[in-house]
Amino acid sequence: MGPLNLENLQKEAIAEVLESYPEKVSKNRAKHLGVDSPETSKGACDTSRSNKQTVPGVMSQRGCAYAGSKGVVWGPVKDMIHISHGPIGCGQYSRAGRRNYYIGTTGIDTFVTMNFSTDFTEKDIVFGGDKKLKVALEEIDTLFPLNNGITIQSECPIGLIGDDIQAVAKKYKSESSKPTIAVSCEGFRGVSQSLGHHIANDMIRDEIMPDDSARKDFQSTPYDVAIVGDYNIGGDAWSSRILLEEMGLRVIAQWSGDATYKEMAIAPKAKLNLLHCYRSMNYIARHMEQEFGVPWIEYNFFGPTKTTESLRKIAAMFDETIQAKTEEVIAKYTAMTDEVIAKYRPKLEGKTVMLYVGGLRPRHVIGAYEDLGMEVIGTGYEFGHGDDYKRTKEDIARSTLIYDDVNEYELEAFVKKLKPDLVASGVKEKYVFQKMGLPFRQMHSWDYSGPYHGYDAFAIFAKDMDLAMNSPVWSHTKAPWDTEEKGA
Amino acid sequence: MFVCGYHFPASMGNDVSFDKVIEKVNEGAGDLSGVSAIEVTGETSKGDIVEKFTVSPGSFLFAALADYYNKSDVPEKDGYKMIYYTNKYQISEISKAVDGEEEKALCKKLDDMNLYRIKIA
Numbered sequence: 001m002g003p004l005n006l007e008n009l010q011k012e013a014i015a016e017v018l019e020s021y022p023e024k025v026s027k028n029r030a031k032h033l034g035v036d037s038p039e040t041s042k043g044a045c046d047t048s049r050s051n052k053q054t055v056p057g058v059m060s061q062r063g064c065a066y067a068g069s070k071g072v073v074w075g076p077v078k079d080m081i082h083i084s085h086g087p088i089g090c091g092q093y094s095r096a097g098r099r100n101y102y103i104g105t106t107g108i109d110t111f112v113t114m115n116f117s118t119d120f121t122e123k124d125i126v127f128g129g130d131k132k133l134k135v136a137l138e139e140i141d142t143l144f145p146l147n148n149g150i151t152i153q154s155e156c157p158i159g160l161i162g163d164d165i166q167a168v169a170k171k172y173k174s175e176s177s178k179p180t181i182a183v184s185c186e187g188f189r190g191v192s193q194s195l196g197h198h199i200a201n202d203m204i205r206d207e208i209m210p211d212d213s214a215r216k217d218f219q220s221t222p223y224d225v226a227i228v229g230d231y232n233i234g235g236d237a238w239s240s241r242i243l244l245e246e247m248g249l250r251v252i253a254q255w256s257g258d259a260t261y262k263e264m265a266i267a268p269k270a271k272l273n274l275l276h277c278y279r280s281m282n283y284i285a286r287h288m289e290q291e292f293g294v295p296w297i298e299y300n301f302f303g304p305t306k307t308t309e310s311l312r313k314i315a316a317m318f319d320e321t322i323q324a325k326t327e328e329v330i331a332k333y334t335a336m337t338d339e340v341i342a343k344y345r346p347k348l349e350g351k352t353v354m355l356y357v358g359g360l361r362p363r364h365v366i367g368a369y370e371d372l373g374m375e376v377i378g379t380g381y382e383f384g385h386g387d388d389y390k391r392t393k394e395d396i397a398r399s400t401l402i403y404d405d406v407n408e409y410e411l412e413a414f415v416k417k418l419k420p421d422l423v424a425s426g427v428k429e430k431y432v433f434q435k436m437g438l439p440f441r442q443m444h445s446w447d448y449s450g451p452y453h454g455y456d457a458f459a460i461f462a463k464d465m466d467l468a469m470n471s472p473v474w475s476h477t478k479a480p481w482d483t484e485e486k487g488a
Numbered sequence: 489m490f491v492c493g494y495h496f497p498a499s500m501g502n503d504v505s506f507d508k509v510i511e512k513v514n515e516g517a518g519d520l521s522g523v524s525a526i527e528v529t530g531e532t533s534k535g536d537i538v539e540k541f542t543v544s545p546g547s548f549l550f551a552a553l554a555d556y557y558n559k560s561d562v563p564e565k566d567g568y569k570m571i572y573y574t575n576k577y578q579i580s581e582i583s584k585a586v587d588g589e590e591e592k593a594l595c596k597k598l599d600d601m602n603l604y605r606i607k608i609a
């Protein structure tokens with residue numbers, strides 16, 4: 001399809017969707033939808049409205065503030081126990097779904113995949129759950145004495161009944177002399193999980209950053225860096241870390257995938273903070289810059305082109321020895337990724353992709369697809385802000401449909417119109433599209449695969465995309481009457 | 489097992505003789521009298537063209553590439569189709585064994601990690 005045809009089709013898709021809405025909704029949604037391309041001067045990446053309340057009643061794919069704090073930022077910190085305060089559902093349904101890998105003995109010194117909850121019942125809602133929380137904290141320390149701290153993650157009802165979790169945490173902290181951090185991340189706060197990230201970052205700022213007990217005796221080197229905003233989904237942080245170490249850098253902390261309390265506390269000792277997920281961790285990176293003078297840069301480890309660009313950008317912050325080593329690393333791995341491209345590009349070239357994810361992926365994964373010759377023709381954020389959309393402009397390679405907080409109806413309509421070869425989105429969308437007979441990859445948890453960060457991981461990414469798209473199963477998804485009608 | 493796109497059942501074992509593959513390819517390719525040459529380009533993973541050569545009729549390499557071009561469902565780009573890595577490797581191995589020196593030299597090129605596209609003329 002020519003670039004002009006594609007752009008027209010994308011504009012038509014938006015017009016058709018908007019036409020089906022009542023006037024008020026149509027006017028609102030029009031601001032969240034648009035088309036942009038590298039050549040356009042002020043396209044949808046600059047003008048899209050975002051981070052606004054979802055229209056009540058539509059099927060949004062967003063999560064809540066609790067999900068942003070417990071599920072994303074705090075949950076993966078492995079040696080702390082994160083107790084969900086409120087009824088059991090929030091904790092149970094967010095348990096272990098994100099595949100944050102970690103090293104440790106679960107239940108002894110690490111606790112990521114376990115579910116801790118105050119398990120509210122009617123009585124607690126009516127009479128308050130402060131006492132129950134206190135008992136739970138004591139129980140945790142009795143049963144799991146090797147934990148290095150507790151965070152209390154508030155669910156919706158806590159904000160509604162007004163439990164004073166901050167006071168409980170403060171009191172317990174003074175009694176137990178262990179970090180006890182109350183995070184008021186009730187699900188109804190803000191418009192999406194994004195506020196949960198912010199609240200979680202604020203608590204790291206207020207509770208962990210001032211603790212210099214671990215930093216006091218820490219021996220720094222000129223090559224210390226911290227990975228911030230990598231949640232180690234399927235081992236992502238590990239596959240990033242090996243590259244940085246091969247370059248000659250020392251990774252002193254990785255947040256928050258496979259992280260420990262101590263690692264978070266020593267991060268201000270880094271010479272440079274490397275920020276992968278900008279959306280969920282930029283707040284704390286900015287804080288460390290202001291408070292401790294640690295600069296930060298963003299990087300992108302999806303696909304060889306972006307990984308190479310990022311490694312050079314990181315190396316430029318250090319001396320020539322690091323830069324020379326970086327070139328060696330790039331040369332070594334490029335030989336490998338060229339083999340991956342030789343194997344998979346012929347099978348994937350020209351295939352079109354539509355993305356709809358959160359955090360950094362709506363822009364960061366574009367390069368990895370383009371390395372395989374695939375064409376990303378639509379992308380959008382669940383909970384992005386204006387600065388995310390602005391950054392997306394640098395990554396799009398052609399006319400791209402941009403959709404912010406797209407609802408189920410719109411996404412389905414866009415996919416029907418643009419007919420991509422692959423939809424890459426979350427688990428909530430997965431079965432809708434697979435039932436339509438479309439190849440799909442779940443890009444939140446890498447569909448039980450991964451890692452996808454770094455050079456080695458590119459081989460896994462390419463294989464997964466090939467398996468998803470070229471599986472013979474797709475030729476069997478049409479009902480017999482549909483197939484017969486075409487005379488096939 | 490699939491060799492050059494043709495199925496050889498497990499009962500034939502893992503070591504399918506080149507003769508059997510050649511027989512199937514020639515049979516599958518059919519009449520190629522209308523094809524005067526096959527143009528081949530090789531490009532880096534970044535898309536920079538670094539090789540350009542032509543394969544003339546009368547060899548296994550020619551028949552196999554023409555057959556691949558006609559049968560493969562790889563999308564065409566400016567008349568060219570990219571060759572699958574496995575097919576490229578298999579065609580090259582057989583051609584080196586049965587074709588002449590000229591083809592052998594071309595096959596050595598095909599063995600690198602560049603991306604090859606073909607067009608029939």
Ligand code: SF4
Nearest residue numbers: 064066090155156187
């Ligand atoms: S919105 Fe409230 S009730 Fe729902 S998962 Fe989030 S915290 Fe729990």
